[in-house]
Amino acid sequence: MGLKSRLKSILEASPFLFVCSLPLRRLYTWLRYTIWSDRWIIRRKFKRLVGYTPDLDHPKTFQEKLQWLKLHDxxxxxxxxxxxxxxxxxxxxxxxxxxxxxxxxxxxxxxxxxxxxxxxxxxxxxxxxxxxxxxxxxxxxxxxxxxxxxxxxxxxxxxxxxxxxxxxxxxxxxxxxxxxxxxxxIQTPEGTVEEYKYYFCCGHLVVIQYGQADMQLTRRFRYLAPDYTLYPTSYMLGGDEEYVDSVKLPVNSREMLELATRLAQEFPYHVRIDLLSNGRECFINEITFFTLAGYIDVLEPASLAEELARTLVLPTDRKG
Known part of the structure; x- marks a missing residue:
């Protein structure tokens, strides 16, 4: 943990220190972020987290295209x-x-x-x-x-x-x-929280991320094909993930897919539809447009990264 993270943990652990430090933290936030342009902030953070300088004018990778959407969509x-x-x-x-x-x-x-x-x-x-x-x-x-x-x-x-x-x-x-x-x-009969995240690019479902969490928010994942077939554990969208060996699909998995697809049609580019399931019913949890804010440091295998980038067609692609 870096110095900044340690200081933040100390300040947020004590109500007294948190309240006393709030004016200075707000000033720091304004100085660090507000006076700088979107492009400058994005380029700087992308290079630090993803590892290379993004091309924000002619994006090619999925991560770069999400940054383009932040700026233009x-x-x-x-x-x-x-x-x-x-x-x-x-x-x-x-x-x-x-x-x-x-x-x-x-x-x-x-x-x-x-x-x-x-x-x-x-x-x-x-x-x-x-x-x-x-x-x-x-x-x-x-x-x-x-x-x-x-x-x-x-x-x-x-x-x-x-x-x-x-x-x-x-x-x-x-x-x-x-x-x-x-x-x-929303819990399953076993007491776990189960979530299905449907990744769409231009209306096309590319991958499904299954997530399972207990009450302590210990999370485990597995990636599925659009037909719910399990992908190998080598599939990863973001690092440091623990995988489940198998996924027991809910009885309404078809309804969930139809619901996610219906909602995704409202959005022309990238959208992730997150649904919760108790094994019989499904509920909307979140709609996300910039998965992991686009700062995805691990996107494997290469075939998944390529499909996400290929199916997310932007105006810059059409011009090319």
Whole structure:
């Protein structure tokens, strides 16, 4: 862990230090990100994480093409779908039903309201913010939850409104009104959280990522072909992944594929549709336009990288 990461961990471990350091951290964020152009930030971070300087004018790789889309594809619909609250309206409109939405138990813009009396007593839930990414808290038993820790976690999340735009230049996250929300925890009968991520390029399904997590958010993965056939464990989209040996498909796997395909048709370039499954029903979890912000350091095998790049056809490709 570097010095910056250690300092951040210290500041965020203590409510007192966090509050005291907040003005300086906001000034630092402004100085580091806001005054620099999107191209400069993207080029610098891409080279540091991916390992080479991207061609942002004539992109060839999948990672480069995602950066081009950040700079040039400003479809306002992306802003709605990046918002984990407003995306629910989009899904209902496209599908004509609300059955694919997880139950919404709680909604607020005040972290102080994260208290047990405002939540169901005996229903597990997921606590998160609508404007962030990845920072979710699984609460299996509300009676045993550390509510002080949950409030502090939400306070940290609400303090920085444009974090994903600042650091990654994912423009669609900028300006989202921050809200704290709690949704029903979707689990299989075995007690795991299972997610299927469908990667589409120009309406074409390229690969499916199966993910499995326990209540401690220990994650395991496996990649599947569009027909749900298991790919070898050599398939990887991002590093440091532990794989499952097999995947037991839910009984509604065909419905999930049809739902993901239907939603993906609304977007002309790259989109990833993430669905949760309890083995019988499926629910929308997230819609993502810049997988791993495009800073994908490991993309294997070469055939997968080539197919993603080939099927993601941009105006720059057509001109060539």
């Amino acid at each position: 400003r479809n306002p619909l992306y802003h709605q779908c990046a918002d984990k609250l407003r995306v629910r309206q989009f899904v209902t409109r496209v599908t004509g039903t609300s059955k694919y939405l997880t139950p919404l138990y709680f909604l607020t813009d005040d972290w102080r309201e994260v208290r047990p009396e405002n939540f169901p007593r005996d229903l597990p839930f997921v606590l998160k913010c609508n404007h962030g990414n990845g920072n979710v808290h699984l609460v299996g038993n509300p009676a045993e939850a550390d509510w002080t820790a949950l409030r502090f976690a939400m306070r940290r999340e609400m303090a920085f409104r444009n974090g994903l735009w600042n650091s990654n230049r994912e423009w669609c996250y900028r300006g989202i009104r921050p809200r704290i929300m709690a949704e029903g925890l």
